[in-house]
Structure formats: C-alpha cells, structure tokens
Amino acid sequence: MSGHVIALSGGIGGAKLALGLDRVLAPGELTVIANTGDDFRHLGLHISPDIDTLLYTLAGLDDPVKRWGRRDESWTFMRALGELGGETWFQLGDGDLAIHVERTRRLAAGESLSQVTEGLRRRLGIGARIVPMSDESVATRVQTDEGWLDFQHYFVSRRCEPRVIGLDFVGADLARMAPEAAAAFADPALRAVVLCPSNPYLSVDPILALPGMRKALAACAAPVIAISPIIAGQAVKGPTAKMMAELGLEPSAATVARHYDGLIDAFVVDEADAGLSVTGLEVAATPTLMRSLDDRTRLARFVLALADRLAGPRG
C-alpha cells in the first residue's frame, strides 16, 4: 500500500523511527514534522537540535556512539573558543558547526527555516521531507524548583537535574504551522500520522501547541498512531520518566496514552507492556526498543500495517 505518512518527531528517539519509516517508504512518501521548541540562538548561531538530529540520522551522518551530533567529529573549535574565553557549555563539534553557520547565513539572507531545511535535506540526499513545525519562533521553557529555565539551560547546562513543575512553549499561541506541515495534513492520499516515541511533554507537546495542529489531527481521515516512549515504566533515553514523576504522573505507557487521549486512534506499546487496555483506543504491542536498523524498519512496518488495518479497505 502506498500513500503519504506524517511523523511528528523530536530528536533522538523520534529520529530512530523516522529513519525506519524513511527506509520502508518510497522517497517523497514521508513528511517528518520536527519539534523546534528546542531551537535557540547560541554564539550568534541559529541551532535547531531536533531538525539536525533528524537530518544527521536520515543521512547516516549521526554519531552511533554518543547519540547526538555527527560521526567522525573533531573538537578543535571548542578548544580554541575556550582559550579565547568564549562560552563552552554547549558542545559544538567542528563538523556540526557547519550546519549552524549555514542555516544562520541562509536565514539572515531571507530564507525561511522550512526552505533552509528543505535545501539541507535535498543536499544530504534524504528521501523524506523534514519540515519544522513552524517557521516562527517557539521557545520551550521549563518551570523548575530553580525557577523558569530556557530549555537548553535546563537540558544541557543543568543536565535535567532541577525538578520540573511545568512547561511553557513561548510563542506557540501565535506561531503558524509551517506551510509544508499544513499541506501534508491536507493531502488526500494521507495514509497515517505517527507520533514518534519522543518525549510527549518536551518534544511532541510543542508541536501540538501550535494553533490548528490538534484540529488537523482530529480532522484527518488517516489513522493517528502514537508509539510509547515509556517501556515498563522506564524511558529508553532522556528525562521522560523522571519528568513524569516530578509532574505527579505515573511513568507508564498508560499515562502517555491518556496524555494523547482524543488525538490518536491507536497506541503502540512494547511487548513488556502487552495487555495494556485504554478505553476507546486500539492498543497494539510489539518490540519497540530500537537498537539496530532492522529494529527501526520492523517497527515502522508494524506501525504502517496497523494504520492500514485501521483504515480498512480503500478505493
């Protein structure tokens, strides 16, 4: 079966499934809508961490060991910047720096973030479209027991250590969905919408906070399927489980399912959570831990098959 698939994704966890989907779909069939709430300006550069992780992962340039940034990286810039007394709390590899410098240059020349991202993914030979959720600024801020922190300050400088009380996506109420994101939802050949196993609160919620996004999900005829980032009460990576506990939520796949209540048609959990039942929701269990490329493509095929089953016979 063919058709257009939309994936909503944050960084590392989401990019794994996006890679799987990219490998099993034909070029042009996948549109990844990327969270840009983590975007920030640093050293005068526009940094889009989730877009970059998606670009690097789908282009095969990602670092398989440290899980962020580029493979075959060098660090001469950071050493020299430190010697000059510059800010070194945010690690920027020499190769990684190229994408920030080039993006910043193109934005300053008048291109939109969508146009810049489209240029980069084409240049890197990526078949999927990668679309920022918005061309306008949305900035995730984290309310903690140390006060409100900018996302990267919380995430990188403070290593997610402060207790999270709340989240705010500054600018989301006024930001418009990027044109290609809106167009993707309007495609009559839409086959499925996939909420990747990204952090629901930090990575997916900023996307859902855009005006029209929840309505677009509710209105689309294609099945909407979320994959749990929580396996047996644990996050595969990152602060999801810790943050859920701090927010007074039980860290479980069931909590994530309830978080997406009313937005999704089906919920995919790991085998470890098989048997989970959520009223009004199709729940399917399969191995969701993605260690190898085979894991990624297998999960992608599982999600697409589930979508096709839910859609029923077409045409």
Add this chain to the structure above:
Amino acid sequence: MSGHVIALSGGIGGAKLALGLDRVLAPGELTVIANTGDDFRHLGLHISPDIDTLLYTLAGLDDPVKRWGRRDESWTFMRALGELGGETWFQLGDGDLAIHVERTRRLAAGESLSQVTEGLRRRLGIGARIVPMSDESVATRVQTDEGWLDFQHYFVSRRCEPRVIGLDFVGADLARMAPEAAAAFADPALRAVVLCPSNPYLSVDPILALPGMRKALAACAAPVIAISPIIAGQAVKGPTAKMMAELGLEPSAATVARHYDGLIDAFVVDEADAGLSVTGLEVAATPTLMRSLDDRTRLARFVLALADRLAGPRG
C-alpha cells in the same frame, strides 16, 4: 631607553616585525595599529584577517608552515560545509573559526572592534596592544582589468591574478581613527612610529587613508621609520611587486621610499639595497629578511636604535 612605540601593520610581513618589537619591548610599550581594510563578512561572520594574524603571531599560535591561520589546525568544518553546499572558497580552519564566531558575537552584543580585540589579546596573554585602525567599516576594493573586486575576492578567490589598475578604501573618508590609536599618537612618551614591511598599497595605505592619520604622523615628535617590504626588487611574500609593476611603478625599495615621502624620517632597506639614497631621508641598511625569531628581534632592535639615534639625547 624606554617609551611607547607605535607600529602600523598589515598581516604576515608586518606581524613578523610586530613580534620582534613585542619581544624587545616591555609589556604595554607597543601599540600595533592594524589594517582593517581586508575585513569582511563571510558566512555571517566578521573576519579581520590582519588582526587575527597579529593575534596568532604575537600569541605564538600562528602556523609556521602555511604562514596564515592557526597551528595544529583541523578542517572538519570546511568539509562538512562543502557537503551542505555552503561557500568554501575562503578556507576557515576549525580553531580559526572560534575567533570569528566569538568576535561576531561580541560585536553583535554591542562591543566595538577595539574592545573585542583588546579582550582577545589580553586573553591570549599578549603584551602589546593590538588596535584596529578604526572601529568603523573600511573596505579595500581593487580595480582590475576584470572590474572592481572586493579585496578578498581579488586576494583569495582570484589569487591576485587580475591586473591591478587602482585601489579604493570604501568608507575611509568617514571612518574615525580608533580611540586607542589616536591616544597612542598623543602619548608624550612616544619613542618611535614604525611602518612595518607590509604591502604599502594594500596594508598601510588604508591606515593612512583615515582622516587625521597623516596629520598625526606629521605632528608626532618621535621619529617615523618605514621598513621596505621590497628586497632587491622582489617582494618577500605576496603580490606587492606584481602590483607595483601593474600600477606602472618600478618594484624597488626606492619606489616604496618615495611612496612614503613626507611621512617618514627614516627608511630601512635590506643589505641588498645598501647604497640607496633618497633626498631628505635617512636611509639605513640591515638584513631585513625575517626567517627566525632572532631575525625579528634583531630587526626590531635595529629600528629602535635608529629611532633613538634620530631622536637625539632626551631629557
């Protein structure tokens, strides 16, 4: 003898003598006024090639082999930028990039180029002050048989191949001397002003083109001494001799002396040009080719001794 010494300098050739002067003078005794006519914006970054060459040379960070940029450099950024379709005609090493990013950030935060440069030279432990000729934009343009070219386009992209017809220093007529440069000339303890063996047309003339600079040189009580960048009709490095020929000038030390006519009290030529006589000018010959650090400090001592002899007994 002590006192304050001003050196007017471009990049590589001038920086060699600036290093010699820095080594033989006490910290704080040397102010290097750097040409900024070669400055340009590239990839959104403010690049000051001559200031950087002076900073790297005086901090011992310069590359002794390729003669520009930093030692122990890596090139991951340029490779990655090329993969992304970015502009790669101007080589930026990974470590070198740090100074451009940091300078651009500080300028955007409201610091003047003088303040940024002062911060960098202190951080790098350099005893000499390094002062941009102006905090305002001056852009050297080269009129050639291919039309008017921006300096870096002529120098790097076109490798000085086009025939030079003329030069223009855009903005020089309105730019003010940097405050520290003006203050240096007003110092009653001024011992000497040295025009380094830089390209007179590309590196020293932009400095001289600033309103008040020629008057400051004429008015200062201390001896003004130029060192010829031409030895036996040849430039030590770079396009000086080629450019002189294209401008209809005989490439010789005598031509350089005449170029500085009325501005300088003495002219230092290489032994190969010993015997040169210029009306109204003290001409002194000594080895001026600077291969080793000893060559640099020896020439610096020679120039200072000449200045002290010209000044006569003081106080």
